[in-house]
Amino acid sequence: MFGLRYLEDVVTLELDASKCTGCGNCIEVCPHAVFEIFEKKARIVDRDACMECGACAMNCAPGALSVDSGVGCASAVITGAVRGTEPTCGCSEDADCC
Amino acid sequence: MNESTRNTGECCQGSSTQKPVEQAREQQECTCQPEEAPHWSDGSIDTPSGRILRVKTTLTPRDHLGTWMVHWGIRRMRYKITPGLYAVGSPTQQSPVFVTANYKMSFDRLRSQLWGRHAWILVLDTKGVNVWCSAGKGTFGSEELMRRIQAVRLEEIVSHRTLILPQLSATGVSAHIVRKGNGWRVVFGPVRSEDLPRYLDAGMKATPQMRCVRFTLANRLVLIPLECVEWFKYLVLASVVFLLLSGFGTGGYSLERIQDVGLRSVLMLLIAYLAGAAFSPALLPWIPGRAFSVKGAWIGLAAVVVLIAYGLPGPGVFDNWLEAGGWLLLVPAISSFLAMNFTGASTYTSLSGVRREMRVAVPSQITATAAGIVVWVVGRFM
Numbered sequence: 001m002f003g004l005r006y007l008e009d010v011v012t013l014e015l016d017a018s019k020c021t022g023c024g025n026c027i028e029v030c031p032h033a034v035f036e037i038f039e040k041k042a043r044i045v046d047r048d049a050c051m052e053c054g055a056c057a058m059n060c061a062p063g064a065l066s067v068d069s070g071v072g073c074a075s076a077v078i079t080g081a082v083r084g085t086e087p088t089c090g091c092s093e094d095a096d097c098c
Numbered sequence: 099m100n101e102s103t104r105n106t107g108e109c110c111q112g113s114s115t116q117k118p119v120e121q122a123r124e125q126q127e128c129t130c131q132p133e134e135a136p137h138w139s140d141g142s143i144d145t146p147s148g149r150i151l152r153v154k155t156t157l158t159p160r161d162h163l164g165t166w167m168v169h170w171g172i173r174r175m176r177y178k179i180t181p182g183l184y185a186v187g188s189p190t191q192q193s194p195v196f197v198t199a200n201y202k203m204s205f206d207r208l209r210s211q212l213w214g215r216h217a218w219i220l221v222l223d224t225k226g227v228n229v230w231c232s233a234g235k236g237t238f239g240s241e242e243l244m245r246r247i248q249a250v251r252l253e254e255i256v257s258h259r260t261l262i263l264p265q266l267s268a269t270g271v272s273a274h275i276v277r278k279g280n281g282w283r284v285v286f287g288p289v290r291s292e293d294l295p296r297y298l299d300a301g302m303k304a305t306p307q308m309r310c311v312r313f314t315l316a317n318r319l320v321l322i323p324l325e326c327v328e329w330f331k332y333l334v335l336a337s338v339v340f341l342l343l344s345g346f347g348t349g350g351y352s353l354e355r356i357q358d359v360g361l362r363s364v365l366m367l368l369i370a371y372l373a374g375a376a377f378s379p380a381l382l383p384w385i386p387g388r389a390f391s392v393k394g395a396w397i398g399l400a401a402v403v404v405l406i407a408y409g410l411p412g413p414g415v416f417d418n419w420l421e422a423g424g425w426l427l428l429v430p431a432i433s434s435f436l437a438m439n440f441t442g443a444s445t446y447t448s449l450s451g452v453r454r455e456m457r458v459a460v461p462s463q464i465t466a467t468a469a470g471i472v473v474w475v476v477g478r479f480m
Contacts, residue, residue, distance in 0.1 A: 003383050004313050004444075007451040028304075029268035029286055031311040032446065052448040053234065055268035069269070070449035071234050073442025074390075077449075077456055087449060089231070089442060 011050040012068035017041055019064035026056035026065060136179070138206070143185045147251035152185040155213040161206050168203060169320055171327040177202045178226030183250040184209075187216035191257040194298075196287075197243065198264065199224040199232050207291040208264075215298075218256065222246050233270030240275045247282060262302070265289045265309060311445045318379045321443050325375040329436060333371045337364045347478045359417065359478070366402075370429040373397040374436025379443070390447070391459035394437025398430035417477065424474025431466035434459060 013034070022040040032049040035042045035056070042064070044050075054069025070076075071089050080087040135142070137160050139151045168174040178200045186209060195218045198208045205221060212219075222242050224232035232238035243261075247253070263271060265286045273284035288297045288308035297304055344360035345351045378385065378394045385393040402425050406414035413422040438459055441447040 004446055005388060006447050007388050007454060010450040010454050011448055012450050025273065028309065029265060031266065031289060031309065033306065033310055049446070050448060051446050052450060053269045055233075055266075058270070058272045059268055059274065061274040068450065071231075071442065072444070072447030072449045072452045074438045074452050074456060075442050077452055089235075 005048065006051070006072075008048050011047055011052060012066075013044065013047060013050045013052065013056075014066045015042060015044055016064045016066075017043070019062045021062050021064075023061070025059045025061070029055040029059050031055070138209070143188070145183075145185075146254040147183075150183050150185055152187075153209050153219065155186060155209050155211075155215075157206055157210050161202075165203055165206065170323045174324075175226060179205055179221060181221045181223035181246060183252065183255070184219040184221065185217075186212045186219060187214070189216045189218050191255070193217050193256065194262055195220055195252065195256060195260070196262050197222060197267070199227065199229045199238055199267075201226050201228045201232075204228050204264075208294075211291045211294040218252075220246060220250065220252065220261070229264050230266040230269065233267045236270050238267050239270040240272050240279065243271055243276060243284075244279050244282075247280060259283055260285055262287045264291070265304075266311070313382075313445045315380070317445075318382060321440075322376050322379055325379060325436070325440065325443070326371075329371060329375050333367055336367050340364065340367065343475070344478070346475075348480075359421075362415065366425050366429060367432070369401050369405075370398055370432035371436065373401050373429065374433035375440075378433065378437035379440050382440075382444075389438075389455040389459065390441050390444070391434045391438040391455055391463070394440075395430040395434035397437070398433030399426070401433075402426050402429045418480050420473055420477025420480055424470045424472075424477055427466045427470030427473065431463045431470060435463045438463075 015035075020041045022037060022042065024037055024042070026035045026042050027037065031053065032046070032051060034044055034046050034050045036045045037043075050067070051072055052067050052069050054067055057065040057067050057069065070087050073087065073089050076087040076089040079089070135151065137158065138154050140154050141152045142149050143152055164173075164177060168177050179202050181200045193216045196208055196212070197220045198204050200221045200223055205219070208219060222232075222238055223246070224238045224242075227235070227237065229238055243263075247261075253259075259281055260283045262285050266289055268286050271284060273286070276282055276284050285302060286304075287302070288294060288304050289311055290308070293304070293308040297308060340363035341356055341360040344358075344363055345353065345356045347355055347359075374394045374397070377397050378390070381397070382390075382393065385396050387393050387396065402422075406416070406422050406426070408414045409416075413419045416422040416425070438455065441452050441455075
């Protein structure tokens with residue numbers, strides 16, 4: 001059993017504890033239980049579980065969290081490399097609406 | 099998830115010079131749906147901002163058929179509903195407002211969990227893309243949310259200022275930016291709509307389990323048809339190439355060899371395709387390695403080793419050891435590449451991780467493929 005764990009020590013997630021107000025929004029939005037509240041501040045408890053979705057940083061009002069977010073998708077990386085852009089999953093931005 | 103169509107610009111030519119409100123209204127009025135009520139609606143109700151459709155809370159066979167079709171990639175990019183406000187039951191000014199994407203499956207999942215309740219559903223224009231993917235791109239984002247609230251004149255319809263959003267939209271929606279922007283309070287509900295009744299009955303409290311995404315066997319199995327459909331054309335292309343190549347050999351071009359070596363080659367390509375697009379996703383947690391490319395390579399390698407072992411001490415089902423060696427390189431390379439592309443459909447891979455794995459995997463896959471073809475071709479002349 002190898003489980004559903006991805007590569008170790010690659011994640012770009014950073015938490016600046018000095019800016020954290022302990023509101024707990026990151027815990028609420030994180031889909032992988034990366035954070036917990038310890039002594040009234042957030043702390044990272046499972047860094048390698050982070051998938052860099054960016055929900056925590058997006059909902060951190062004091063800006064204590066930063067992460068180089070994006071889609072963890074090889075096709076997107078390839079598409080981005082071919083088009084010379086950032087990784088993009090080109091997912092249907094609408095081919096034929098109406 | 100890896101989806102592929104191109105951006106051809108704004109829906110209904112909404113010019114970017116228009117004010118956002120007008121643009122949003124125009125988009126909302128653009129009738130992607132036929133004039134008669136859609137099959138998932140059971141009437142309409144009048145509100146201060148006009149007549150809106152009431153939706154059914156039970157899914158019909160037609161809804162299930164639509165879900166099944168998109169899993170096979172049929173009409174997947176056109177499986178959407180018109181953005182705007184919808185009613186569930188007989189909602190009042192105090193009824194909760196749920197927000198979702200205009201991907202029909204997202205909308206279906208939400209409404210099917212609201213049985214016996216009175217609520218409003220605000221559907222954002224996410225270009226027919228599901229909640230998580232559209233939030234990742236920002237189309238399910240703070241701006242679209244604020245624009246849509248204004249477009250449907252939500253403040254005239256409900257007296258409270260709270261919106262319940264799916265948790266996975268937090269990648270695109272910033273609760274504090276919306277709060278600052280127009281005063282609405284964004285509350286993130288559970289990840290899965292199936293947890294919504296318990297969440298609501300508990301007074302809008304999510305358990306830690308409701309907050310976590312999963313990637314169960316069932317979750318992975320439903321993704322396999324689309325993986326297979328998306329790669330099928332490449333399987334056909336590679337098969338044609340190998341069928342043509344297999345005619346070459348000692349003593350000139352031979353049609354018999356196409357039937358023998360050629361069909362065997364198609365079978366090997368089919369095995370590589372199934373190893374990468376079906377078996378790797380299905381067996382994901384049980385395959386050694388963390389990188390998806392490694393997992394895919396293992397499955398492909400295992401398949402060829404079994405075929406060789408079948409005929410030991412000879413080269414198994416193959417003509418000679420060079421042919422066996424060619425497939426020993428080609429099949430793992432192909433299945434590794436296909437499995438690597440499943441990262442986009444998975445729920446736990448990070449972009450940094452995918453980039454790191456690709457730095458090693460892509461050159462390895464290319465080298466193994468090139469070497470495999472050379473070895474296989476040499477084997478044709480032995």
